Amino acid sequence: MKAPALLRTAAAALRVPYSALRIPQVPTVDQVMAEERAAAFARRSIKTSAKLAGLKTVTSMMDLTTLEGKDTPGKVAYVCQKALHPAEPKFDVPSCAAVCVYPNMVRYARRFLGDGSPVKVASVATGFPSGQFPLRTKLEEVRRAVGDGADEIDMVIDRNSFLAGDHAKVFDEIAAVKTACGPAHLKTILETGELVTYDNVRLASRIAMEAGTDFIKTSTGKVQPAATMPVTLVMLEAIRDFFFDTGIRIGMKPAGGIRTAKQSLAYLVMLLETLGDDWLTPELFRFGASTLLNDVLMQIARVLEGRYQGADYFSLP
Amino acid sequence: MRSKSKRNGSPKASKSVRILKSNGSPVLPRAVVPLKERRLVFGHKWDYSPAPETFDYLKIAPRHELFLNGKFVAPSTGQYFDSIDPSTEEKLSEVALGGEPDVDLAVKAARRAYEKVWRPMSGRERGKYLYRIARLIQEKSRELAVLESMDGGKPIKETRDVDLPIVAAHFFYHAGWADKLQYAFPNRAAEPLGVVGQIIPWNFPLLIAAWKIAPALACGNTVVIKPSKTTSLSLLRLAGIFQEAGLPAGVVNVITGVGQTGTAIVQHPDVNKIAFTGSTEIGKQLAQLTAGSGKRLTLELGGKAANIVFEDAAIDQAVEGVIAGIYFNMGHVCCAGSRLLVQESVFPTVVRKLRDRIQTLRIGPPLDKNTDIGAINNKPQLEKIRELVQSGVDEGAKLVQTNCTLPDRGYWYPPTFLTEVTASHRVAQEEIFGPVLAVMTFRTPEEAFERANNTPYGLSAGVWTDKGSKIFKMVNQLRAGVVWANTFNKFDPTSPFGGYKESGFGREGLRRSAMSGLWTSAGREIRIS
Numbered sequence: 001m002k003a004p005a006l007l008r009t010a011a012a013a014l015r016v017p018y019s020a021l022r023i024p025q026v027p028t029v030d031q032v033m034a035e036e037r038a039a040a041f042a043r044r045s046i047k048t049s050a051k052l053a054g055l056k057t058v059t060s061m062m063d064l065t066t067l068e069g070k071d072t073p074g075k076v077a078y079v080c081q082k083a084l085h086p087a088e089p090k091f092d093v094p095s096c097a098a099v100c101v102y103p104n105m106v107r108y109a110r111r112f113l114g115d116g117s118p119v120k121v122a123s124v125a126t127g128f129p130s131g132q133f134p135l136r137t138k139l140e141e142v143r144r145a146v147g148d149g150a151d152e153i154d155m156v157i158d159r160n161s162f163l164a165g166d167h168a169k170v171f172d173e174i175a176a177v178k179t180a181c182g183p184a185h186l187k188t189i190l191e192t193g194e195l196v197t198y199d200n201v202r203l204a205s206r207i208a209m210e211a212g213t214d215f216i217k218t219s220t221g222k223v224q225p226a227a228t229m230p231v232t233l234v235m236l237e238a239i240r241d242f243f244f245d246t247g248i249r250i251g252m253k254p255a256g257g258i259r260t261a262k263q264s265l266a267y268l269v270m271l272l273e274t275l276g277d278d279w280l281t282p283e284l285f286r287f288g289a290s291t292l293l294n295d296v297l298m299q300i301a302r303v304l305e306g307r308y309q310g311a312d313y314f315s316l317p
Numbered sequence: 318m319r320s321k322s323k324r325n326g327s328p329k330a331s332k333s334v335r336i337l338k339s340n341g342s343p344v345l346p347r348a349v350v351p352l353k354e355r356r357l358v359f360g361h362k363w364d365y366s367p368a369p370e371t372f373d374y375l376k377i378a379p380r381h382e383l384f385l386n387g388k389f390v391a392p393s394t395g396q397y398f399d400s401i402d403p404s405t406e407e408k409l410s411e412v413a414l415g416g417e418p419d420v421d422l423a424v425k426a427a428r429r430a431y432e433k434v435w436r437p438m439s440g441r442e443r444g445k446y447l448y449r450i451a452r453l454i455q456e457k458s459r460e461l462a463v464l465e466s467m468d469g470g471k472p473i474k475e476t477r478d479v480d481l482p483i484v485a486a487h488f489f490y491h492a493g494w495a496d497k498l499q500y501a502f503p504n505r506a507a508e509p510l511g512v513v514g515q516i517i518p519w520n521f522p523l524l525i526a527a528w529k530i531a532p533a534l535a536c537g538n539t540v541v542i543k544p545s546k547t548t549s550l551s552l553l554r555l556a557g558i559f560q561e562a563g564l565p566a567g568v569v570n571v572i573t574g575v576g577q578t579g580t581a582i583v584q585h586p587d588v589n590k591i592a593f594t595g596s597t598e599i600g601k602q603l604a605q606l607t608a609g610s611g612k613r614l615t616l617e618l619g620g621k622a623a624n625i626v627f628e629d630a631a632i633d634q635a636v637e638g639v640i641a642g643i644y645f646n647m648g649h650v651c652c653a654g655s656r657l658l659v660q661e662s663v664f665p666t667v668v669r670k671l672r673d674r675i676q677t678l679r680i681g682p683p684l685d686k687n688t689d690i691g692a693i694n695n696k697p698q699l700e701k702i703r704e705l706v707q708s709g710v711d712e713g714a715k716l717v718q719t720n721c722t723l724p725d726r727g728y729w730y731p732p733t734f735l736t737e738v739t740a741s742h743r744v745a746q747e748e749i750f751g752p753v754l755a756v757m758t759f760r761t762p763e764e765a766f767e768r769a770n771n772t773p774y775g776l777s778a779g780v781w782t783d784k785g786s787k788i789f790k791m792v793n794q795l796r797a798g799v800v801w802a803n804t805f806n807k808f809d810p811t812s813p814f815g816g817y818k819e820s821g822f823g824r825e826g827l828r829r830s831a832m833s834g835l836w837t838s839a840g841r842e843i844r845i846s
Binding site: 029034043046047057214237244247273277278 | 345347348350351352354355356358359360361362363364365366367368409474478483629630631633634635637638669673677687783803804
C-alpha cells in the first residue's frame with residue numbers, strides 16, 4: 001500500500017477528491033468457509049470464572065440503545081441510569097460504555113449523565129436509519145448532535161451510492177462526517193443487511209476505515225438480518241488487514257439481534273481469537289443492544305449465586 | 318471527558334468539510350502503530366476456564382475380549398496388551414491379543430453367517446439391521462465420542478462433532494442402499510463377494526470402521542475386522558451395539574491384536590477380499606501377500622496433499638482451510654494438506670496470518686471442550702514427527718511453532734509449520750502424519766499443479782481461488798483422488814474417497830464402495846465410468 005500522504009498531495013494537485021485515487025482493493029470473502037469459521041467460535045465452552053469475567057467485559061462494552069419515535073426525556077433517563085448502574089452493587093458490575101440515542105435526545109442524555117460521566121453519549125445521525133438525505137442536512141445533524149453533547153456519532157453509510165457503485169461518494173461522505181464530528185468519535189454503520197454479500201461488507205468496511213472512521217458497525221437494528229457472527233467476523237478481518245496496512249486500530253460494533261449472554265460471549269470469543277488481547281476493550285469493541293443487558297446480568301447473578309433469578313429482579317432500562 | 322469548549326468548537330470543523338471535498342485534504346489523524354510494532358497479542362487477557370466433558374458415567378471394562386461369532390470370548394493366545402490414554406500415558410484397559418486360531422474361528426463364523434443368514438436375507442431386511450445400528454450409534458454417540466477421545470487422544474470437539482456424526486451417517490446411508498442394489502446396475506445382478514477382511518488404522522478408529530463395515534454389510538458380505546493396536550476400545554463398543562441390535566452372530570467379528578493378527582486375516586484362504594487403510598509400507602506388503610491368491614484388495618494409504626492458495630483466493634478463509642487441512646486430528650489424517658503451496662505474491666500475508674492463527678489453537682486435555690489439538694496417538698509416531706521436523710530444520714527450513722506450554726505427561730507436539738522449504742526437503746516429500754505443515758511457493762497455475770503432482774502420493778489436494786474456471790483447470794490436472802475447492806477435509810458418505818499412485822486403489826463411499834463389495838452374476842467387475 002502506497003503512502004497516503006503522497007496520494008493526498010497528488011489528489012490536491014489534480015484537483016480531484018482524495019477518494020478518486022484511493023478506493024481500496026480488498027480480498028474476496030468465501031461465504032461457506034466464513035460461516036463455518038464463525039460457527040466454530042460459538043462452540044467454545046465458556047464456564048465459571050471465564051464466564052463471569054467475559055460477561056462483565058460485555059457489560060462494559062455495551063452501548064445501551066433506545067431508538068424509537070416514542071423516545072422521550074423520561075425514557076432516556078431510564079436508559080442513562082441503567083447504563084450507569086446496571087445492577088445492584090453486590091454484583092460488582094461495571095457501567096455500560098455508552099447510551100445510544102437519536103439526535104433530539106442527546107441533550108437530555110447529556111444533562112442526565114453530566115460532563116464527567118463514565119458513560120458516553122452516542123447519537124445516531126446522518127439520516128438514520130436510511131441515510132437517504134442530502135449531505136448538507138446530514139452534516140448539520142452531526143454538528144448539532146455534537147454541539148448538544150454527543151461524544152460519539154453513529155452514522156449510516158449511503159447504501160444507495162454504494163450499491164449503485166459510487167464508492168467514491170460513500171468515501172467522501174464518511175470523510176466529511178468525520179470532519180464534522182470534530183472531537184467526537186465516529187462509528188460507521190454499514191447496514192450489512194442491505195449490503196447482503198460478504199464481499200460488499202468487506203469493501204464497505206475498508207472504505208469506511210480509509211475515510212477516517214474510528215469504528216465500523218454492522219447495523220441500525222432496523223433492518224433484518226442485523227448483526228450476525230459471520231458478518232462481524234468479516235469486518236473483524238477487515239480491521240485486522242487495515243491494522244497491518246496502516247498501523248491504525250479500528251473498533252468494531254455489532255448491533256441488533258444480540259439478545260442473549262451466550263451469544264455475546266461467542267462474539268467476545270470471536271473478537272479475542274481474531275484480533276487478540278489489544279481489542280478486548282470498550283475503546284475498540286462495543287455491543288449495540290438493549291435487551292441483552294438484563295440477560296447478561298441474569299447470568300452474572302447465576303454464576304455468583306448459583307441460581308437463576310426472575311426477570312423482575314432486574315430493572316428495565 | 319471532553320470539555321465544553323471543545324464541544325462548542327466542533328461546528329467550526331464543518332468549514333473544513335468543503336475544503337476536503339474540493340482539494341482532498343487529509344482526514345483527522347488516528348494513532349498509528351509503527352510498522353515494526355504491528356502485531357496481534359494472543360496472551361492471557363481472558364483465559365477460558367477448563368471445560369471438561371464428564372465421563373464418570375462411562376464404564377471401561379478392565380479387560381476387553383475378542384468379538385467372535387456374536388460373543389465376547391477370550392483369545393486362544395491367552396495374552397492381552399495394554400491400551401493407554403496417550404494424553405496421560407495411563408492404562409485404560411487391556412485388550413485381547415488375537416492369534417491365528419482366533420482369526421480362523423472368526424473367518425469360519427463369518428463364512429457360516431454369510432452362507433446361512435446374511436447372503437440369503439433380503440436387502441430390505443439387511444437394511445433394517447443397519448438402520449437399527451445407526452440409530453443406536455446416535456443414541457450412544459456421546460459415550461462413543463468420549464471413549465474415542467480417551468483412547469486415541471483426539472479432542473472431544475472433533476470426536477463429538479465430526480467422527481460420530483459421520484459414523485452414524487455411514488450406517489444410515491448404506492442402509493438405504495441395501496434394498497436398492499439389485500436396481501443399481503441395469504441388466505446386471507449384483508452378488509456379494511463373501512467374507513471380507515478389514516484392517517483399519519488408529520487415526521479414525523470408529524469412522525474408518527463404519528466406512529468399511531457399513532457398505533460391506535449392505536452388500537451382503539460378512540466381516541472380520543482388526544483395529545489398530547492402540548485404538549481397539551471404540552470398535553469393541555461398536556461390537557456391543559451390533560449385539561444390542563441383534564445382528565446375527567458372525568456377520569461382524571472383531572479380532573483385536575497386532576500386526577501378525579492382521580497378516581493372519583490377509584493370509585487366510587477363505588477370505589475373499591481385503592480392505593486396508595493404513596501406511597503405504599504395509600499396503601505394499603499386503604499387495605504382495607494377496608497377489609495370485611484371488612483375493613480382491615482395496616488400499617487406502619498415505620498422502621502428502623498439496624493445498625494450493627492462489628493470490629485471488631479469499632485469503633482469510635484459505636488460511637482457515639489450511640489450518641483445518643493440517644491441524645485437524647493432530648495431522649493424523651491420510652488426506653491432510655501437509656504441503657502448502659502459496660502463490661509468491663501473497664506469501665508474506667499468508668505466512669503472517671498462519672503465524673497468528675496457530676497461536677489461537679488450544680492444545681491440551683482431549684476431553685476439554687475447548688481443546689483444538691489433542692495428544693499424539695502413540696509414542697513411535699511422536700518420535701517420527703520429531704525426527705522429520707528435525708531433518709527439516711537441519712536441511713535449512715525455518716521453524717514456526719506456537720509458544721504454548723505442553724503437558725508434562727503424555728505424547729504432545731505443538732502446531733508447527735516450516736517455511737523456506739524446497740521440493741527437495743524430506744519434509745516436503747515424506748508423510749509426517751502430524752501437526753506439521755511444509756510451506757512452499759509457486760508462481761503460475763502450471764507450476765502449481767506440477768509441484769502438487771510431484772509426489773509419489775495422490776490422495777487429496779486443495780485449491781483456493783475465487784475464479785471458477787481456475788478451479789476446473791486445476792482439478793483436471795491434479796492427480797489426486799479427492800480435490801477440494803475452497804474447502805478442505807470434508808467427508809460425506811455420498812462422496813467417494815480414495816487415492817492415486819502410492820495412496821492406494823479402490824474407492825470408499827458412494828456407490829463406488831458398493832462396487833468394490835460386489836461381483837456381477839457373471840463374475841465380472843462392475844465399473845462406473
